[in-house]
Every structure is written in structure tokens, then in C-alpha cells.
Amino acid sequence: MAESTETVQGTSLWRDAWKRLLKNKLAVFGLVVLIVMIIAVTIGPQILRMTTGYTADYIPSEGDLIKSLPPSAEHPMGTDEAGRDLLARVLQGGRISLMVGIISTIVSLIVGVSYGAIAGFLGGRVDNVMMRIVDIIYAIPYILIVIVLLNVFGGTNTRTLVSWLPQIAASLVVIIAGSLASVVLFRRLFERRERIFRGVGDWLLRALFVVASIAVIGGLVYGVSYAIAGTNAGASLAEAYTANVNQGLSQIFLLFFALGLVSWLTMARVVRGQILSLKNQEFVMAARATGVSTFGIIFRHLVPNALGPVIVYATLTVPSVMLTEAFLSYLGLGVQAPYASWGSLASDGARNIAIFPWQLIFPGVTMALTLFSLNFLGDGLRDALDPQTRKF
Amino acid sequence: MLHFILKRLLIIIPMALLVVTVTWALIRVAPGNFYSTEKKLPAAVEANIRKKYGLDKPWYQQYGIMMLNIVKLDFGDSVRYPGQSVNEIIRRHLPYSATIGLLAYILALIVGLSAGIIAALKQNTFWDYGSMAVAMLGLSIPNFVLGPILVLIFALGLYWFPPARWGGLSALVLPVATLAAIYAAYIARLTRAGMLEIMRSDYIRTARAKGLDEKTVLLKHALRGGIIPVVSFTGPALAALLAGTVVVERVFSIPGLGNIFIQSVLNRDEPLILGIVAFLSILVMLFNLLVDISYGFLDPRIRYE
Numbered sequence: 189m190a191e192s193t194e195t196v197q198g199t200s201l202w203r204d205a206w207k208r209l210l211k212n213k214l215a216v217f218g219l220v221v222l223i224v225m226i227i228a229v230t231i232g233p234q235i236l237r238m239t240t241g242y243t244a245d246y247i248p249s250e251g252d253l254i255k256s257l258p259p260s261a262e263h264p265m266g267t268d269e270a271g272r273d274l275l276a277r278v279l280q281g282g283r284i285s286l287m288v289g290i291i292s293t294i295v296s297l298i299v300g301v302s303y304g305a306i307a308g309f310l311g312g313r314v315d316n317v318m319m320r321i322v323d324i325i326y327a328i329p330y331i332l333i334v335i336v337l338l339n340v341f342g343g344t345n346t347r348t349l350v351s352w353l354p355q356i357a358a359s360l361v362v363i364i365a366g367s368l369a370s371v372v373l374f375r376r377l378f379e380r381r382e383r384i385f386r387g388v389g390d391w392l393l394r395a396l397f398v399v400a401s402i403a404v405i406g407g408l409v410y411g412v413s414y415a416i417a418g419t420n421a422g423a424s425l426a427e428a429y430t431a432n433v434n435q436g437l438s439q440i441f442l443l444f445f446a447l448g449l450v451s452w453l454t455m456a457r458v459v460r461g462q463i464l465s466l467k468n469q470e471f472v473m474a475a476r477a478t479g480v481s482t483f484g485i486i487f488r489h490l491v492p493n494a495l496g497p498v499i500v501y502a503t504l505t506v507p508s509v510m511l512t513e514a515f516l517s518y519l520g521l522g523v524q525a526p527y528a529s530w531g532s533l534a535s536d537g538a539r540n541i542a543i544f545p546w547q548l549i550f551p552g553v554t555m556a557l558t559l560f561s562l563n564f565l566g567d568g569l570r571d572a573l574d575p576q577t578r579k580f
Numbered sequence: 581m582l583h584f585i586l587k588r589l590l591i592i593i594p595m596a597l598l599v600v601t602v603t604w605a606l607i608r609v610a611p612g613n614f615y616s617t618e619k620k621l622p623a624a625v626e627a628n629i630r631k632k633y634g635l636d637k638p639w640y641q642q643y644g645i646m647m648l649n650i651v652k653l654d655f656g657d658s659v660r661y662p663g664q665s666v667n668e669i670i671r672r673h674l675p676y677s678a679t680i681g682l683l684a685y686i687l688a689l690i691v692g693l694s695a696g697i698i699a700a701l702k703q704n705t706f707w708d709y710g711s712m713a714v715a716m717l718g719l720s721i722p723n724f725v726l727g728p729i730l731v732l733i734f735a736l737g738l739y740w741f742p743p744a745r746w747g748g749l750s751a752l753v754l755p756v757a758t759l760a761a762i763y764a765a766y767i768a769r770l771t772r773a774g775m776l777e778i779m780r781s782d783y784i785r786t787a788r789a790k791g792l793d794e795k796t797v798l799l800k801h802a803l804r805g806g807i808i809p810v811v812s813f814t815g816p817a818l819a820a821l822l823a824g825t826v827v828v829e830r831v832f833s834i835p836g837l838g839n840i841f842i843q844s845v846l847n848r849d850e851p852l853i854l855g856i857v858a859f860l861s862i863l864v865m866l867f868n869l870l871v872d873i874s875y876g877f878l879d880p881r882i883r884y885e
Contacts, residue, residue, distance in 0.1 A: 556725065
């Protein structure tokens with residue numbers, strides 16, 4: 189008996205959503221196009237090299253003065269200014285465009301979800317301050333932040349950044365866990381009805397608590413990062429990085445971070461709103477009344493319910509990040525030669541639109557088709573996972 | 581209501597100053613200078629430059645001086661274009677961006693609202709799917725792809741409009757259309773969702789029940805509530821349109837503010853960056869305030885104390 193209810197309950201939410209998604213023809217279209225696109229950019233370049241011999245960076249040594257050839261049987265998408273096969277470049281560029289979209293979205297997910305969840309979970313004054321910070325970052329043009337990030341960590345500074353990565357990760361974990369613990373403890377100690385001290389004594393105690401917790405968190409951060417640095421993880425990481433990564437790739441890695449770090453704001457708002465509204469709902473109260481532990485409530489009730497909007501928003505972040513990357517490449521700040529992305533290919537093509545229109549049209553259309561599919565998939569997922577707010 | 585407006589107006593000032601402070605800190609954190617080039621400057625020249633721009637003072641003094649000047653609305657001279665004040669540069673380039681931005685938003689409103697309303701009224705028909713697919717297409721084509729393609733077809737192919745430059749109404753058509761596409765798509769989607777939600781609400785059923793004809797129900801009752809999401813979108817969108825038109829400005833060689841801003845960031849022209857950021861953040865907050873005020877007129881249930 190208990191077993192059968194368990195299976196029904198466990199599968200119904202996601203299976204239901206999947207069924208609803210399959211009914212949505214446009215979302216299925218998007219999913220199919222996306223799968224085809226991912227397969228094409230993954231194995232396409234190899235197949236092309238084996239069948240025609242063209243690669244993304246193959247420049248023919250002889251030939252006509254004008255190297256830009258229109259589409260033909262040999263070059264289905266024509267060639268670019270240097271005579272490189274455009275199909276090979278579009279396939280290769282797709283790898284980078286999709287990777288930028290996915291990895292930056294993961295970065296924005298990590299930052300946005302933890303930030304939003306903490307703000308929503310703690311609520312009150314902490315939430316207020318954290319959300320005002322988001323408002324202020326919103327008001328700064330993101331292009332400025334991206335350029336500064338690329339500037340600060342570009343060139344030789346990337347190596348330093350990489351060697352710091354273990355420390356940064358350790359500090360983040362300690363800071364998040366430490367501040368959560370200290371705020372929860374603070375609440376337990378001071379925000380009860382019966383206070384230990386009143387008036388000045390209470391304030392003194394509060395100040396002491398804040399100072400002490402800052403000292404403890406600082407000490408923990410220092411200790412943990414020192415322990416990790418002591419094992420030379422950072423140094424060996426940096427060593428491996430410089431040995432394996434060249435300037436162009438380094439720029440692409442930076443782009444992942446920079447784009448992720450400017451696109452977490454909306455995600456944080458979505459998650460915070462979700463947690464805030466879930467926290468006070470009757471089913472949570474009911475669970476609490478029936479004796480489910482706090483841990484159980486968080487993982488059995490809050491997380492699965494907040495997951496839907498997060499997945500939906502993440503799917504919609506991928507195309508928007510890809511558009512931003514294309515925009516940066518158009519400004520000459522994104523992916524640098526010899527690497528290419530759909531954005532950089534299209535912006536190269538945009539300059540030659542009057543004479544060699546195929547150099548814009550093929551990468552542009554490929555990119556638009558992918559974004560189109562991603563957007564439809566995101567819409568379909570929203571309808572499927574979030575029946576209450578679905579767009580009918 | 582008056583109290584609410586005054587409070588919001590007063591909050592704009594500290595918020596803008598905070599934004600400027602964070603921006604300033606961001607610029608200062610980045611390595612390099614506006615005067616540093618490939619070649620290393622002689623130490624004496626560098627010292628002179630630093631003295632002239634007050635960079636030899638400690639950072640808190642520089643920050644204080646900058647903030648005092650900004651409170652007086654004096655952003656100083658651009659360091660890249662000596663002798664031109666930031667205020668003057670903004671005043672000179674804003675009209676171009678404002679013209680195409682406003683025209684594009686009006687066009688986007690007309691196209692987006694009508695497409696959204698038609699899609700909502702004929703829900704789940706060919707019109708609905710067709711207009712939503714076109715809207716999605718509008719959201720998926722980067723404007724530096726759309727712009728050149730429009731130029732290729734309408735300027736170089738059909739000779740209907742000039743391909744670039746400023747001057748005359750016909751020169752405005754292509755940039756405005758390029759810029760409007762993505763906003764029209766957004767507005768169409770927001771309108772459709774908003775209308776569908778409102779059409780199912782109780783007060784629409786009441787309006788129908790008391791015998792009003794369909795036209796009145798639709799235009800007087802449903803539309804007012806249905807376009808609230810569009811109104812919320814208008815604040816940030818208008819501000820973005822007034823400045824974020826870089827791509828269109830580049831494609832059509834228009835001397836607007838967006839391009840100036842990108843250039844100033846690339847040149848690390850600190851006074852100009854701060855001036856434009858302050859201007860934009862105030863603009864966004866003002867538009868958002870206007871949007872909040874207009875909610876009260878659109879939906880009588882929304883009240884502010």
C-alpha cells in the first residue's frame with residue numbers, strides 16, 4: 189500500500205509535465221531542432237574533415253584574388269574573406285556559442301539560486317539589503333561590468349585568477365554557510381519575546397555577536413583557503429592552465445564567467461520570490477504540523493516546487509546569454525580569431541553584407557534558428573511545469 | 581498619492597549616487613588608465629597628467645571631489661575629448677538616440693498591441709499561432725543580423741530607403757524598424773498573456789452579464805487591465821531604447837548616445853562614463869515611477885498610500 193502511493197506520487201509531477209510538453213508542437217519542434225543542432229556541432233566538423241577535407245581554420249594557399257566564394261556544391265555555405273569553408277566555421281562556431289550559452293547559464297544558476305534562496309529563506313532585513321544590492325547592480329549597464337571583468341582578469345591576469353579559484357570556491361562556501369548559520373543563530377538568540385538583556389545591554393550584546401561572527405567567518409575563510417593553498421591546488425591548476433590554454437581560449441573562458449556574473453540577477457529574484465511564497469503556503473504548514481523535519485520540508489517540499497521556475501528561467505537564460513555574447517562579439521569584445529562563434533561570424537559577415545551576403549545570412553540564420561528553438565522550448569517548459577501561471 | 585510621488589522622487593537621488601559610486605569603484609578596480617597606451621610614457625609626463633586630472637590625490641579625496649561635483653550636476657570635461665563637457669556631449673548625441681528610440685517604441689506599441697490583442701481574441705487559431713511564431717522570430721534574430729538584411733533587401737535591392745546616414749524621414753524607416761522588431765515581439769507576447777488572464781476574470785463576466793456589447797467589454801474593460809504587463813515593461817524598455825541602440829547606431833552610422841557610451845567605456849573616459857550612467861539610472865527610475873503612477877489609472881484596485 190505504502191509502496192504504491194510512493195510510486196504514483198514520485199512520477200506524476202515530472203511525467204505529467206513531460207506529457208504536456210509533448211503535446212506542445214512548437215516545443216517539440218524546438219527540442220528536435222536543438223538535438224539535431226547539438227549533434228551537428230559535435231560530430232559535424234569531424235565528418236566534414238573526413239569527407240571534404242575542410243576545417244574551420246584551413247586557409248587555401250593558392251586561388252583567386254577574391255577568396256570569398258559564393259555557396260556551391262563544394263562549399264555549401266560559401267567561404268569567408270580568407271577563403272575558409274563557412275560550413276566548417278559555422279559548425280565550429282556553434283560549439284562555442286552553445287558552450288557559452290550553457291556554461292554561463294550554469295554560472296548564473298549557481299550564483300542566482302544561492303543568492304535568491306538565502307535572501308528568501310532569511311527574509312526580513314537581510315532580504316531587504318540583499319535585494320537593494322540587486323537593484324543597484326541592475327541600474328549599472330551590464331556592458332560596463334562585462335568590460336571591466338574582461339579587463340581585470342584578461343591577459344596575464346587570467347593565470348592569477350585560475351590560481352585563486354580553489355580559495356574563491358572555499359571562501360564562498362564558508363561565507364554562505366557561515367552567514368546563514370550566524371543569522372539563524374542571531375535570530376534564535378535575540379529575536380525571541382523574552383530577551384536576556386534590555387536596552388543598552390541588548391545592543392551591546394548584538395554588536396558583540398556581529399563582531400564575533402565576522403571574526404569567526406574571517407578566520408574560517410582564511411583557514412580553509414590556507415589549507416587548500418597549502419596543498420598547492422591553486423598553483424598546479426594555474427600550471428595546467430598555462431600549459432594547455434592559449435590566449436584565444438582564455439578569452440572564451442573569461443566570457444563564460446563574465447556573462448554568467450551579469451545574468452544572475454533575474455534568477456536571484458525568481459528564486460527569492462518562489463521561496464518567499466512557498467515558505468508561507470498551507471502545504472508547508474501542513475507538513476510541519478504532521479511532524480516533517482525542517483530538512484525534510486526543504487528537500488521534499490520547497491526544492492521540488494521551486495525547481496520548475498528555475499528550469500524554465502534557465503532555459504530562457506541560454507538564448508539571452510547567447511545573444512549577449514553575439515552582441516559582445518559584434519563590438520569586438522567577444523570571441524577572438526582564430527576562434528569563432530555564431531555571433532562573431534555574423535558580425536564579420538555584417539561588414540560585407542553588400543558584396544558577400546552569404547557570410548552574414550548563413551551564420552545569422554543558424555543562430556536565429558537555434559535561439560528560436562530554445563525560446564520555444566523554454567515557453568513549452570513553462571506551460572508544462574508551471575500550470576498555474578501558464579499562458580493558456 | 582502626492583506623498584508617494586514625493587517619497588519616490590527623493591529616493592532617486594541617493595540611489596543614483598549609489599549607482600555612480602559603484603560604477604566609479606568598478607572603473608577604478610580595473611587595471612590601466614585612460615592615458616596609458618602601447619608605449620610607456622616618460623615618468624614626468626605621466627606625473628603631469630596625473631596632477632592635471634587630480635589623480636595624484638588619495639582616492640578618498642578624489643571620490644569626495646567627484647561626488648561634490650556630481651551633486652552640483654557638473655560631470656566635468658571628457659578626458660578623451662578635451663574641452664568638451666560631459667553635459668554638452670550628452671546633450672548633443674541624445675536627440676538622435678531619443679528620436680529613433682521613441683519612434684521605435686511607438687511603432688512597437690502599435691504592432692505589438694494589435695498582434696497581441698488579435699492573438700488573444702482568436703486564441704488557438706491560425707492567427708494566434710502565426711502571430712506568436714512571428715513574435716518569437718523577432719525575439720530570436722539579433723538586430724545586427726536583422727539590420728544588414730533589411731538594408732540588403734530594402735536599400736541595396738529595392739532602393740526604397742537610404743542604407744545609412746541621418747536626415748529625412750525615409751532615412752529613419754530602416755533603423756526604426758530594426759530597433760522596433762524585438763520590442764514589438766515582446767509587447768505582443770505580454771499583451772496576449774495579459775489579455776487572456778483578464779478575459780477570464782470576474783469583472784469581465786460581470787460586464788458581459790449586465791449586457792454590455794462585446795466591443796465595450798473589450799476596449800473599455802479588458803484592454804485597460806490587460807495592458808498592465810506592457811506598461812510595466814515600458815519603463816525599462818524606454819530607458820534601454822534611449823541609450824541601448826548601439827548596434828542600430830553602428831549599422832546605420834547614426835551619431836547616437838549608445839555608441840558614445842560604448843566608446844567611453846572602451847576608452848575608460850571616466851567622467852563621460854559616470855555622466856551617462858548617472859543620466860541613465862535617473863531616467864530608468866523616473867520611468868519606473870511614471871509606470872507605477874499609471875497603474876492607479878489603469879487598474880482602480882491598485883492604490884498607494
